[in-house]
Amino acid sequence: MTNSQLTPGIVPGRLSSESYCENFADHAPPLDAQEARIAADRCFFCHDAPCTEACPTEIDIPLFIRQISTGTPEAAAKTILSRNILGGMCARVCPTETLCEGACVRMESEGNPVQIGALQRFATDTLMARQSHPFTRAAQTGKSVAVVGAGPAGLACAHRLAMKGHTVTIYDAHAKPGGLNEYGIASYKAPGNFAQAEVGWLMQIGGITLVENWMLGREGDGDLEGLLGEYDAVFLGMGLSGVNALRIEGEARDNVTPATEFIAELRQASDLATLPIGRDVVVIGGGMTAVDAAVQSKLLGAENVTIVYRRSRAEMPASDHEQHHALDAGVRIIEHAAPVAVHGNGAVREVEFAYTKNGPDGLEKMEETFRLKADQCFKAIGQSLGATPEAIKLAGGKIAVDGAGRTSVSRVWAGGDCAVGGEDLTVTAVAEGRDAAEDIHLFLMGA
Amino acid sequence: MADLRSEFIGIKSPNPFWLASAPPTDKEYNVRRAFEAGWGGVVWKTLGSEGPPVVNVNGPRYGVIHGADRRVLGINNIELITDRPLEINLQEIKSVKRDYPDRALIVSLMVPCDEDSWKAILARVEETEADGVELNFGCPHGMAERGMGSAVGQVPEYIEMVTRWVKQHSRMPCIVKLTPNITDIRKPAEAAKRGGADAVSLINTINSITSVDLDDFAPEPTIDGKGTHGGYCGPAVKPIALNMVAEIARSSETAGLPISGIGGVTTWRDAAEFMALGAGNVQVCTAAMTYGFKVVQEMISGLSDYMDRKGFASTADLVGRAVPNVTDWQYLNLNYVTKAVIDQDDCIKCGRCYAACEDTSHQAIAMSEDRTFTVKDEECVACNLCIDVCPVDCISMRELAQGETDPRTGRKVGPYANWTTHPNNPSVQAAE
Ligand SMILES: Cc1cc2nc3c(=O)[nH]c(=O)nc-3n(C[C@H](O)[C@H](O)[C@H](O)COP(=O)(O)OP(=O)(O)OC[C@H]3O[C@@H](n4cnc5c(N)ncnc54)[C@H](O)[C@@H]3O)c2cc1C
Ligand SMILES: Cc1cc2nc3c(=O)[nH]c(=O)nc-3n(C[C@H](O)[C@H](O)[C@H](O)COP(=O)(O)O)c2cc1C
Ligand code: SF4
Numbered sequence: 001m002t003n004s005q006l007t008p009g010i011v012p013g014r015l016s017s018e019s020y021c022e023n024f025a026d027h028a029p030p031l032d033a034q035e036a037r038i039a040a041d042r043c044f045f046c047h048d049a050p051c052t053e054a055c056p057t058e059i060d061i062p063l064f065i066r067q068i069s070t071g072t073p074e075a076a077a078k079t080i081l082s083r084n085i086l087g088g089m090c091a092r093v094c095p096t097e098t099l100c101e102g103a104c105v106r107m108e109s110e111g112n113p114v115q116i117g118a119l120q121r122f123a124t125d126t127l128m129a130r131q132s133h134p135f136t137r138a139a140q141t142g143k144s145v146a147v148v149g150a151g152p153a154g155l156a157c158a159h160r161l162a163m164k165g166h167t168v169t170i171y172d173a174h175a176k177p178g179g180l181n182e183y184g185i186a187s188y189k190a191p192g193n194f195a196q197a198e199v200g201w202l203m204q205i206g207g208i209t210l211v212e213n214w215m216l217g218r219e220g221d222g223d224l225e226g227l228l229g230e231y232d233a234v235f236l237g238m239g240l241s242g243v244n245a246l247r248i249e250g251e252a253r254d255n256v257t258p259a260t261e262f263i264a265e266l267r268q269a270s271d272l273a274t275l276p277i278g279r280d281v282v283v284i285g286g287g288m289t290a291v292d293a294a295v296q297s298k299l300l301g302a303e304n305v306t307i308v309y310r311r312s313r314a315e316m317p318a319s320d321h322e323q324h325h326a327l328d329a330g331v332r333i334i335e336h337a338a339p340v341a342v343h344g345n346g347a348v349r350e351v352e353f354a355y356t357k358n359g360p361d362g363l364e365k366m367e368e369t370f371r372l373k374a375d376q377c378f379k380a381i382g383q384s385l386g387a388t389p390e391a392i393k394l395a396g397g398k399i400a401v402d403g404a405g406r407t408s409v410s411r412v413w414a415g416g417d418c419a420v421g422g423e424d425l426t427v428t429a430v431a432e433g434r435d436a437a438e439d440i441h442l443f444l445m446g447a
Numbered sequence: 448m449a450d451l452r453s454e455f456i457g458i459k460s461p462n463p464f465w466l467a468s469a470p471p472t473d474k475e476y477n478v479r480r481a482f483e484a485g486w487g488g489v490v491w492k493t494l495g496s497e498g499p500p501v502v503n504v505n506g507p508r509y510g511v512i513h514g515a516d517r518r519v520l521g522i523n524n525i526e527l528i529t530d531r532p533l534e535i536n537l538q539e540i541k542s543v544k545r546d547y548p549d550r551a552l553i554v555s556l557m558v559p560c561d562e563d564s565w566k567a568i569l570a571r572v573e574e575t576e577a578d579g580v581e582l583n584f585g586c587p588h589g590m591a592e593r594g595m596g597s598a599v600g601q602v603p604e605y606i607e608m609v610t611r612w613v614k615q616h617s618r619m620p621c622i623v624k625l626t627p628n629i630t631d632i633r634k635p636a637e638a639a640k641r642g643g644a645d646a647v648s649l650i651n652t653i654n655s656i657t658s659v660d661l662d663d664f665a666p667e668p669t670i671d672g673k674g675t676h677g678g679y680c681g682p683a684v685k686p687i688a689l690n691m692v693a694e695i696a697r698s699s700e701t702a703g704l705p706i707s708g709i710g711g712v713t714t715w716r717d718a719a720e721f722m723a724l725g726a727g728n729v730q731v732c733t734a735a736m737t738y739g740f741k742v743v744q745e746m747i748s749g750l751s752d753y754m755d756r757k758g759f760a761s762t763a764d765l766v767g768r769a770v771p772n773v774t775d776w777q778y779l780n781l782n783y784v785t786k787a788v789i790d791q792d793d794c795i796k797c798g799r800c801y802a803a804c805e806d807t808s809h810q811a812i813a814m815s816e817d818r819t820f821t822v823k824d825e826e827c828v829a830c831n832l833c834i835d836v837c838p839v840d841c842i843s844m845r846e847l848a849q850g851e852t853d854p855r856t857g858r859k860v861g862p863y864a865n866w867t868t869h870p871n872n873p874s875v876q877a878a879e
Contacts, residue, residue, distance in 0.1 A: 034517075041515035044838045047798030050818070108795035109839050 005279070005303045010255065010375050012276045014301025020272045023299035027188040028092070028118065036122040039115045040069035046105055051116060054103035056422065056431040057084035061100060065119055077127035078134045080120055085159045085434070086152050088128060088198050089181050090427045091121035092190045095288075097321040099427070128197070133204035138165035140207070143444045146171065146231040148216045151179020152426045153237030153416025155202060156433030157440075162207035164441045169231070170208060171222075173215035179239055179416075181426065183264040186292040188299075217387050224389035228411055233440045236399060236407070236414040237433055240424070241386035246284065246379055250342030259283060259293035259380035266296055278375030281305045282351050284339050285380030286316035291323070293378045294331045305331045306372055310338040310356050310363060338365055348377050385418055395420050405436030413440055449754035451747060453487060453762050455727045456620045456645040456705050458578045460487035460551040463728035463762050464718065464746050467709050468493050468555035468581060468624075471735045473529060475539035479546070484740035485747060488551025490648075490730060493528035493583045494536055496558045496568060501527045501589075507668035510657030512683060519737045521683030523657045525668065525675055527589045528557050533571070541575040553622065557583040557595050560605060562612050569617040579620035582609060582644075584635070585627075585651025588677055597651070600626035603638035610642025622707060625649040625691075627684075632691040636701045647695065648707035648730060650688045652678020681733035685711030689724055693773045696725025713742070715749025722762065723769035777866040784853050784860050785829040785844040787811070787822045793841035794820060800833035800842060808832050825854040 003011045015023070031039060043065040051061045059080050067076035080087035096102070096117040104113035127134060143166045147154045150172035158168045176182050181195040203210070214221045216238070227234045243258035245251065255278070269275045277300040283290050286309035298305045309316055313323060313335045323333060337353040344350065351374050354365040385398055393400045393408035398420045405413040415432030422428040453463040465488035466472050466481055473492040481489055495501060503526055512521040529536060544552045554577045558564040572580060584600030591598040599605045606623060613621050623639035625632060627650040636647050654676050658667045666674030688710025695701045708726025712718050713734040721729050734742050750762075759765055789800070789812075796818040804812040811826035812833060822833075834842045847853060847860045866872055 038516050044797045044799060046796075047802035047814075048818075049798075050796070105795040105797040 005301050008279055010276045010278045013273045017273055024187045024272060026191050030125060031118050031122045036068055036119060039119055040065045042114045044105060050103040050105060051100040055100050056428045059083045061116055064123060068119055068123055073123045073126040076123035080123055081134060084430050085156050085202055086430050087120055088124040089190060091117050091124055093185050094427050095319050098319050128201055135163055135205055137163055137206055141165040143232045145233045145440060146227040147235045149179060149237035149239060150177035151237055151239050151416060151429060152181060153429035153433035156430040157235045157237060157437045158208050159202055159205055160434050160437035161440060162205045168208045169211060171211045171214040175212055177210055183267055184260060186296060187267060232444055234412045235436055236418060237416045239417045240383035242384035243379060244382040244384055246339055248339050248341055253342050253344050254347035256342055256348050256377045259289050259378035262293055262378055275300060277302050279303045280373045281376045282372050282374040283307045283378045283380055287318055290380035291318045291326045293380055295326050295329045298329045298331055306334060307331055308334045308337050308353055312336060340369060348374050350374060351377050404439035405432060449751040450761050451751060453728050458551045458620060461549060462487035462747055464743050465489060465551060465728060465730045466735060467730035467732040469732040475543055478543050481740050482547045482550050485743045490553040490555050490581050491540055493555040493557045494533055495528050496564055497533050500530045500532055503527055503530050504670050506670040510667045510677060512657055519681060521679055521681040522733050523655045523677035523679045525588050525677040537571055537575055540577055544576050552577050553579045553581050555581040555583050557590060560594055560599060565612045566616045573617060579622060581622040581624050581648060583624050585624045597626040597628050600635055601629055603634045606635050606638040607642040610639050610644045614643040620645045622646045622648050624651055626651045627687060627691055628654050632694050633698045633701060636695045640701055640704050646705035646707060648709055649691055650710045652680045653684055655679035682711045682713050685717060689720060692721060692726055693724045696767060696770045697773050715746045718746055719750060719753055722765045725767045725770050727766055779865060780863045781869060782861045782864050784847040786824050786827050787833050787842050788845045789820055789822060790841045793839060795839055797838060799836045803832050803836045
């Protein structure tokens with residue numbers, strides 16, 4: 001090994017091969033059967049349970065946990081998957097501390113919730129290990145639907161439609177399905193190629209065709225009008241493919257890149273030891289993407305990794321739990337500082353920040369500035385909607401939809417990150433995709 | 448440290464914790480280690496007559512009921528009496544008693560129902576210098592089919608007869624161990640007393656099937672595809688045992704007859720409860736089989752702390768203290784009115800009290816939009832179910848004072864009055 005954490009610049013192989021394996025292994029290893037039984041026993045089987053209400057897909061949590069405790073994890077999995085077909089991924093990536101587990105009444109009694117996420121994983125893993133699919137398709141309806149985007153929203157929508165007997169074609173711009181499950185989620189949350197395994201398992205329902213490397217609006221692929229001509233309905237689950245710019249001097253210098261690009265590259269790397277990473281890494285932003293980029297930089301062997309957020313830590317979109325995850329990994333978090341310039345000669349050398357304070361007109365940059373050494377700077381100040389068909393009305397930078405996911409264009413629905421409403425989370429995307437499918441079904445069968 | 452020394456029918460032991468006749472007391476090796484661990488006494492594993500010993504099954508002999516985290520709540524067994532030769536057992540008993548003169552050593556016996564058999568075995572036991580004998584009239588499986596164990600224990604006349612033989616042919620104190628597999632436990636206890644028993648001990652194990660293998664369709668433990676009923680013991684049987692002990696303690700026929708309490712004793716508290724209901728000491732089997740001999744240390748420290756707290760000078764101060772408060776239903780005060788009260792600060796809003804009361808009790812708990820749970824006094828019958836199911840123990844009962852109006856009935860709470868004088872009681876009306 002020639003490189004180390006102290007090697008200047010952006011280089012690969014800073015760590016031993018064992019360190020890579022260790023760093024990117026399952027960060028929350030699965031429960032074994034005995035651990036699951038003990039964890040399940042802590043559930044009080046609450047009446048009208050607060051956890052269920054806190055789950056965007058409204059999984060009947062007390063019921064599935066009871067099914068685990070009686071030794072029927074596959075029945076538990078079916079309870080989960082009937083509401084959330086990506087229950088396996090959600091069990092791994094949901095910020096449960098702000099969702100179901102945050103609402104667990106055990107938080108009130110002892111500050112230590114039932115391990116709902118881990119139990120959900122236990123149940124869904126058990127069922128998926130059998131490689132069989134628990135749902136069957138209804139009789140074919142003869143109706144067809146195009147789904148744009150094979151992320152959580154598109155997949156959930158497609159599965160529900162296929163189950164109802166419709167024929168579905170999913171189009172996705174990427175070479176692999178899964179959306180951010182495949183290209184965005186931190187590696188150690190879903191190791192072992194879980195995203196692809198889950199899509200394969202989901203497709204077992206039948207009636208779904210996947211078309212990869214097909215981008216809506218791109219010359220030679222197709223457009224919304226074309227889809228509406230060919231299909232009875234269209235669902236848009238395109239996520240947010242744009243990245244917000246910093247709009248500061250020097251932003252175009254080399255090695256200033258979107259955090260999502262770095263993460264996608266990392267997720268697709270076949271050998272992490274070949275992935276170059278800076279010795280000094282600066283991440284700008286305060287959400288899940290910033291945390292994931294920073295933590296994974298550290299795990300790749302960067303010496304100094306700093307997250308800089310313009311407001312207070314309490315205001316960070318990343319939960320307290322995630323912030324601690326970053327701090328535990330050795331990431332430094334600087335609050336109340338906004339970027340003003342990227343310095344360097346060709347490539348970034350330093351990023352300059354101004355301290356901020358809350359003024360009468362919102363956040364103000366102050367006179368005082370400081371500079372952070374940086375070989376690499378990742379931008380994580382939010383994603384934005386990519387090119388959208390013109391006819392579709394937007395609201396606040398996202399596709400406008402009604403409660404059932406209907407857009408301004410007849411026969412077109414949308415859900416997930418690209419549509420207004422809900423938090424940008426995997427589980428929310430699943431809920432919206434599923435609910436849009438239900439509405440599409442009503443529309444197709446009633447029409 | 449309170450004085451835990453115990454004297455039970457003249458047999459002294461440093462504490463009231465004895466090991467019951469069972470695998471823990473099956474041989475010298477175990478009993479020596481039990482004494483070293485601190486047990487006050489042991490009842491040696493039941494001996495049979497001279498001759499070839501009984502044989503046990505060679506497959507599993509226990510079934511189990513687990514709670515959370517595989518906590519053992521109950522065990523059932525299809526083991527028989529000792530399967531080791533009589534001669535060896537007797538030698539071992541003698542050797543242990545010589546080395547531990549301060550501990551109680553009782554020998555449990557089960558021989559065929561004829562006078563000669565009993566006479567013969569008693570002579571052999573006396574030679575060991577053991578402190579007494581316990582007559583096993585309780586074993587519900589294997590031995591009963593041979594006319595011993597619970598086959599004797601279920602017929603009061605036999606109990607009386609055998610006990611009388613034992614008292615006639617031996618100077619040793621005699622404890623009669625009762626089977627719970629009977630409708631009225633007072634009858635065998637009365638028989639034992641008539642026969643001259645110095646004490647009764649109870650309970651032996653309860654006839655049971657713990658579980659069924661749902662693939663092989665056989666009761667568990669399963670021996671080559673078949674199973675049989677076994678004897679149930681452990682924490683699960685404690686409530687049944689407590690009631691039987693209390694029935695004997697408060698019956699005028701058997702009042703004053705010493706009782707050795709057995710059945711699910713696992714902690715000092717269980718032991719204290721048996722003693723409060725009239726047991727002079729307790730015997731333990733399953734707790735030792737589950738956790739090893741060391742559990743006695745918690746029983747010793749716990750009972751001692753409790754007695755210090757209560758200012759009890761000796762265990763005799765505790766024995767029987769709760770007996771006068773065990774009564775029949777008809778004497779319970781019907782003018783004792785309480786209402787459930789939920790402590791809002793401690794409530795974690797799980798809603799279990801609501802589900803229980805709403806679905807299965809008296810619809811006396813209201814649930815608000817924001818999950819605040821409150822008791823409707825005008826509906827609450829004070830059944831206690833909400834308190835029982837509350838996972839954090841935040842519900843209590845408030846006693847209504849005399850003269851206060853019960854919002855449910857609209858009546859003022861009166862002085863003590865029970866069913867025997869209640870206007871709804873047909874026999875009261877008949878008497879008028
Ligand atoms: C780095 C990162 C980490 C995250 N971590 C978590 C986490 O731990 N937990 C959590 O709950 N959420 C997390 N999220 C958020 C979560 O990933 C998203 O909310 C979720 O994936 C949204 O699902 P979606 O289906 O709406 O969009 P996406 O997952 O973005 O999927 C959109 C799909 O549409 C395709 N597409 C886009 N445009 C077109 C087009 N024009 N034509 C055809 N196809 C197109 C894309 O290729 C993609 O496959 C994270 C997000 C990021 C960026
Ligand atoms: C495996 C086993 C074997 C037993 N053998 C005997 C026995 O030989 N003689 C006897 O009087 N009781 C026997 N018993 C009953 C116990 O002495 C005791 O009465 C019963 O287990 C209840 O007490 P516990 O709940 O503390 O276990 C046996 C119990 C078990 C579990
Ligand atoms: S004591 Fe019984 S009736 Fe009263 S509130 Fe509780 S459960 Fe309902």
